[in-house]
Amino acid sequence: xxxxxxxxxxxxxxxxxxxxxxxxxxxxxxxxxxxxxxxxxxxxxxxxxxxxxxxxxxxxxxxxxxxxxxxxxxxxxxxxxxxxxxxxxxxxxxxxxxxx
Numbered sequence: 001x002x003x004x005x006x007x008x009x010x011x012x013x014x015x016x017x018x019x020x021x022x023x024x025x026x027x028x029x030x031x032x033x034x035x036x037x038x039x040x041x042x043x044x045x046x047x048x049x050x051x052x053x054x055x056x057x058x059x060x061x062x063x064x065x066x067x068x069x070x071x072x073x074x075x076x077x078x079x080x081x082x083x084x085x086x087x088x089x090x091x092x093x094x095x096x097x098x099x100x
Contacts, residue, residue, distance in 0.1 A: 017097060018058040021070070024090055025051035028077065031084060043082035047073045051091070063098055070095050 028048035035041035050073035057066035070091050078088030 017094065018055050020094060021051055021055040021058060024087065025055060028087060039081040040083060043076050043079055044084060047076040047082060047087065050076060067095060067098055
């Protein structure tokens with residue numbers, strides 16, 4: 001399961017957090033399409049949905065809900081089934097940029 005080991009080309013200094021989160025959602029969906037088993041596909045699918053939710057919440061200005069959704073995305077991307085540690089790390093990095 002090496003498909004998630006690719007480097008992520010994300011610019012976190014970009015002022016538009018919503019765009020960065022949507023980029024992570026797109027990356028997670030791309031990984032879903034190349035999943036090697038159902039468990040990996042499911043975990044990455046939930047991570048993608050969580051990233052989409054976070055972007056939606058950011059768009060509405062709901063930072064607390066966005067942080068919760070990013071935590072969920074981080075959890076699912078980082079789980080053994082998803083095997084996407086770089087995606088999880090990117091979510092953690094974004095979490096630090098969202099105001100509390």
